Amino acid sequence: MNQQIVDQLAKDILSLIEAEAPSPENIGIRGTELIQEFIRKPGVGDSLAKLDIRKKVRLWGSQGSGMQILLHGADTPKRGSPHDHGQSWALYFQVSGATEMSTYKRISGAPGRPGQAALEKTDQTDLTPGNAMFFGPLVIHSTQHSAPPARWIRVTGTDLDYVERLRFSIERQEAVIEKRYR
Numbered sequence: 001m002n003q004q005i006v007d008q009l010a011k012d013i014l015s016l017i018e019a020e021a022p023s024p025e026n027i028g029i030r031g032t033e034l035i036q037e038f039i040r041k042p043g044v045g046d047s048l049a050k051l052d053i054r055k056k057v058r059l060w061g062s063q064g065s066g067m068q069i070l071l072h073g074a075d076t077p078k079r080g081s082p083h084d085h086g087q088s089w090a091l092y093f094q095v096s097g098a099t100e101m102s103t104y105k106r107i108s109g110a111p112g113r114p115g116q117a118a119l120e121k122t123d124q125t126d127l128t129p130g131n132a133m134f135f136g137p138l139v140i141h142s143t144q145h146s147a148p149p150a151r152w153i154r155v156t157g158t159d160l161d162y163v164e165r166l167r168f169s170i171e172r173q174e175a176v177i178e179k180r181y182r
């Protein structure tokens with residue numbers, strides 16, 4: 001991967017939110033266009049395809065804080081449980097294959113808090129190559145990959161490994177803290 005191209009992408013994304021809060025308009029639309037331009041650059045697609053997604057692939061960002069650009073993938077069928085990203089925003093950009101993305105509304109319990117949590121599915125979208133979805137803080141979502149392989153880029157406002165976030169059980173109608181890092 002040409003680091004200069006990735007650095008430029010990160011700089012361009014960060015400039016979108018220099019003077020305004022991250023939103024579906026700036027990150028969601030303009031950020032998506034920037035990643036579309038990025039993956040069309042010579043050599044980028046091939047470089048992404050060669051990366052080993054069994055390990056954490058950080059394309060850009062510093063461990064622990066600040067915006068992160070990660071590559072994720074599924075080579076076998078996968079189904080994730082609903083979760084949020086705490087106070088971080090996120091942009092899921094599909095590179096290849098498809099991500100079946102569901103979003104949910106929490107209809108019981110306190111937003112962002114563990115405990116009783118009944119969920120109601122509000123949307124299901126197939127993210128296909130070149131398309132993306134923006135999530136603001138505390139948006140509950142789940143991914144499924146029933147037809148691997150798939151690759152996607154996830155940009156987050158901060159390092160999610162260091163953010164308190166919730167994972168939900170639909171069956172138990174419960175939210176638990178996935179990570180507490182202080």
Ligand SMILES: [Fe+2]
Nearest residue numbers: 083084085141
């Ligand atoms: Fe997520």
